[in-house]
Amino acid sequence: MVLLSAQFYCYTVFIYSIMWVSFQLAIIMASLLEKLRILSDAAKYDASCSSSGSKRANTGKGLGNAEGMGICHSYTEDGRCVSLLKILFTNHCIYDCAYCVSRRSNDVKRAAFTVEDVVDLTINFYRRNYIEGLFLSSGIFKNADYTMERLVRVAKLLRNQHNFNGYIHIKAIPGASPELLHEAGLYADRLSVNIEIPSEASLQKVAPEKNYNDIITPMNYLRGAKEKYVDEKPHIKSTPLFLPAGQSTQMIVGASPENDRHILRLADSLYRTQKLKRVYYSGYVPIATDNRVPDLKAPPLVRENRIYQADWLLRFYGFAVDEIVDDKTPDLDLEIDPKLGYALRNPEKFPVDINRADYEMVLRVPGIGVKSAQKIISSRRHQHLHLDHLKKIGVVLKRARYFISCPGLAVKAGSFQAENIRQAIIASDRVPASAQLGLFG
Amino acid sequence: MPAIECLHLPNLVCLGNAMVFIYDGSYEGLLSCIFVIFKERKAPVAICAEERYQFTLLDEITRVTTDEASAARVINGVDERTDSQASPLICKLFLSELPESEMLVYQVIQAIIHKGDASVLENFANPFILKAAQVEKMMHREVHRMHAFVRFQKSKDGIFYAAIDPDFDVLPLIGDHFERRYADQSWLIFDTKRHYGLYYDQDKMTFVDADDPILEINAAALNAVGSEDDSFQDERELEYQALWKNYFHAVNISERNNAKLHLRHVPRRYWKYLTEKRLTH
Numbered sequence: 001m002v003l004l005s006a007q008f009y010c011y012t013v014f015i016y017s018i019m020w021v022s023f024q025l026a027i028i029m030a031s032l033l034e035k036l037r038i039l040s041d042a043a044k045y046d047a048s049c050s051s052s053g054s055k056r057a058n059t060g061k062g063l064g065n066a067e068g069m070g071i072c073h074s075y076t077e078d079g080r081c082v083s084l085l086k087i088l089f090t091n092h093c094i095y096d097c098a099y100c101v102s103r104r105s106n107d108v109k110r111a112a113f114t115v116e117d118v119v120d121l122t123i124n125f126y127r128r129n130y131i132e133g134l135f136l137s138s139g140i141f142k143n144a145d146y147t148m149e150r151l152v153r154v155a156k157l158l159r160n161q162h163n164f165n166g167y168i169h170i171k172a173i174p175g176a177s178p179e180l181l182h183e184a185g186l187y188a189d190r191l192s193v194n195i196e197i198p199s200e201a202s203l204q205k206v207a208p209e210k211n212y213n214d215i216i217t218p219m220n221y222l223r224g225a226k227e228k229y230v231d232e233k234p235h236i237k238s239t240p241l242f243l244p245a246g247q248s249t250q251m252i253v254g255a256s257p258e259n260d261r262h263i264l265r266l267a268d269s270l271y272r273t274q275k276l277k278r279v280y281y282s283g284y285v286p287i288a289t290d291n292r293v294p295d296l297k298a299p300p301l302v303r304e305n306r307i308y309q310a311d312w313l314l315r316f317y318g319f320a321v322d323e324i325v326d327d328k329t330p331d332l333d334l335e336i337d338p339k340l341g342y343a344l345r346n347p348e349k350f351p352v353d354i355n356r357a358d359y360e361m362v363l364r365v366p367g368i369g370v371k372s373a374q375k376i377i378s379s380r381r382h383q384h385l386h387l388d389h390l391k392k393i394g395v396v397l398k399r400a401r402y403f404i405s406c407p408g409l410a411v412k413a414g415s416f417q418a419e420n421i422r423q424a425i426i427a428s429d430r431v432p433a434s435a436q437l438g439l440f441g
Numbered sequence: 442m443p444a445i446e447c448l449h450l451p452n453l454v455c456l457g458n459a460m461v462f463i464y465d466g467s468y469e470g471l472l473s474c475i476f477v478i479f480k481e482r483k484a485p486v487a488i489c490a491e492e493r494y495q496f497t498l499l500d501e502i503t504r505v506t507t508d509e510a511s512a513a514r515v516i517n518g519v520d521e522r523t524d525s526q527a528s529p530l531i532c533k534l535f536l537s538e539l540p541e542s543e544m545l546v547y548q549v550i551q552a553i554i555h556k557g558d559a560s561v562l563e564n565f566a567n568p569f570i571l572k573a574a575q576v577e578k579m580m581h582r583e584v585h586r587m588h589a590f591v592r593f594q595k596s597k598d599g600i601f602y603a604a605i606d607p608d609f610d611v612l613p614l615i616g617d618h619f620e621r622r623y624a625d626q627s628w629l630i631f632d633t634k635r636h637y638g639l640y641y642d643q644d645k646m647t648f649v650d651a652d653d654p655i656l657e658i659n660a661a662a663l664n665a666v667g668s669e670d671d672s673f674q675d676e677r678e679l680e681y682q683a684l685w686k687n688y689f690h691a692v693n694i695s696e697r698n699n700a701k702l703h704l705r706h707v708p709r710r711y712w713k714y715l716t717e718k719r720l721t722h
Contacts, residue, residue: 033687040691061624071589072706074717076693079702086692124681127601127626128593130716163625285696299696375565382564389566
């Protein structure tokens with residue numbers, strides 16, 4: 001009997017201990033799930049998803065490779081690319097920016113990862129080919145350096161302990177010390193400081209604790225440091241990689257009154273002076289009931305798309321800002337793409353002779369993208385191009401036909417009225433504007 | 442870059458009515474065929490794999506035996522003329538499995554030999570070159586999709602498994618990417634439609650047939666890829682899958698939902714092997 005009860009006792013203890021362990025495991029598991037839910041939900045308003053442009057190769061049989069083009073491993077139901085594990089380290093924040101879901105005064109659930117949590121998630125997601133790497137941002141807890149130091153520690157651990165060569169994008173926290181920014185630049189492929197609000201006056205209104213100086217200072221520092229490394233590289237073989245994918249930033253569109261011309265000029269100057277690789281535009285999603293920001297019914301998605309198209313014209317099509325938007329038309333036409341808008345405002349530059357015009361002019365024809373323009377230039381060395389060739393090459397003739405001259409075109413280009421072309425193209429698109437989110441559809 | 446090995450064969454039916462060349466279905470076989478066509482100055486109407494060929498009385502048939510030396514001469518011949526640009530293109534045309542792919546290979550090779558240098562590859566007013574460029578783009582897109590959509594699951598023996606079912610036979614074209622990326626883990630990608638796989642043992646890649654020992658040993662594991670049976674998996678596998686699905690749904694901004702765009706990027710036919718889109722678990 002004694003023996004039996006002793007056995008029973010042992011057995012009970014054993015059962016309890018198993019239950020205890022699995023209970024603990026369940027808590028750990030549940031809390032990691034919960035943290036991931038909260039901290040990815042809070043990070044999703046950052047539009048950046050790029051994982052391209054780095055040169056980090058896999059060396060010494062490590063894990064990961066960030067050399068080539070970026071890859072979108074999946075797309076969310078809103079149609080956005082999922083390329084990186086995009087999370088906040090924490091959504092605790094000492095600031096109270098009106099446009100931000102994590103602002104101090106907002107009543108949301110708060111959470112914080114540990115450095116090990118983030119490293120473990122990144123490695124295990126990467127090994128399963130879910131992601132290209134990590135995009136780590138954070139609310140500001142305690143102060144800028146305290147926050148930045150944790151972000152840097154994650155990147156350092158991934159690179160040095162786990163021999164991880166995947167893509168790492170870290171937020172440069174405004175106000176962080178140059179030493180920490182420098183260290184971050186050695187581990188990360190890209191750093192970004194978000195401008196968020198496109199003018200300082202508006203920023204003062206919605207985020208009184210922030211100022212442009214705090215944003216521009218880290219940008220300047222990182223640009224300078226990168227230039228120094230790039231200069232050294234040809235002379236000193238051991239020069240380490242420093243921010244191989246450069247810097248980017250984001251502006252929120254529609255949370256403040258700036259027009260498109262203002263936004264595009266700011267973007268253009270950032271590309272030129274700060275050598276930014278990308279400026280992202282995020283249509284303001286009304287997340288905050290705060291009277292400092294407008295109470296929109298829906299995010300301005302069409303406007304956001306038009307601004308992206310204009311940004312492409314700046315970066316890949318050789319356009320200047322003033323050719324896209326000017327004093328008379330400071331905002332982009334929401335109904336037609338900005339390249340078509342340019343062509344309609346400048347009828348004297350058209351039609352473009354497909355068999356003779358310079359590449360730069362061919363590129364300006366609505367309906368001809370970079371790839372088609374290149375194909376036109378290389379093919380016409382071999383033979384005179386006919387309308388049928390253009391069609392097969394991939395030129396969108398329902399747009400281009402009003403602006404080109406080439407054999408086989410039935411109606412003479414240049415004989416159209418701008419308004420008629422505009423209406424005809426709008427009618428032929430006939431796609432609900434909200435669905436038109438591909439670039440140059 | 443390891444040599445690209447072109448494996449099996451297009452599912453197609455050739456209906457000829459004149460000079461038809463028949464080969465054994467291998468890449469080398471096709472090239473051997475083209476060697477004979479050039480040597481004997483023939484003008485083929487169709488080139489067809491033996492197992493797809495359907496006899497008609499009008500056909501004048503030539504069966505060509507595969508000869509590696511002839512195949513190599515064809516490839517070397519086009520590569521010498523094009524700074525080695527042509528052979529990767531030709532291999533992709535073959536792997537596309539399109540009904541007209543063999544004739545297209547022949548027509549592109551003919552255009553290269555006729556012109557004598559690589560510049561012909563830039564003349565998109567030539568219908569064969571244009572078609573080849575379009576097929577290449579199509580293949581490139583499928584390769585890129587596989588780079589994106591492969592989902593590994595870690596098994597008890599530590600190997601990372603993935604099943605794929607691509608529109609074209611792209612497995613021979615995606616290995617390098619995964620070798621560079623996952624140099625420190627063993628992985629196996631299996632094409633469930635074409636029944637062969639690519640296995641990497643942290644040293645080298647090898648193509649494996651469905652009856653290869655590595656598959657036999659792990660058959661249960663492979664069968665379970667994409668199913669609800671988790672008995673073969675690493676103990677933390679389901680946890681990471683749950684975390685990933687949780688993440689995938691949390692980053693969506695429902696105010697911006699756009700089902701059409703979502704489907705354009707992630708067509709439904711790829712869902713069955715996508716952890717985050719699968720309905721099970």
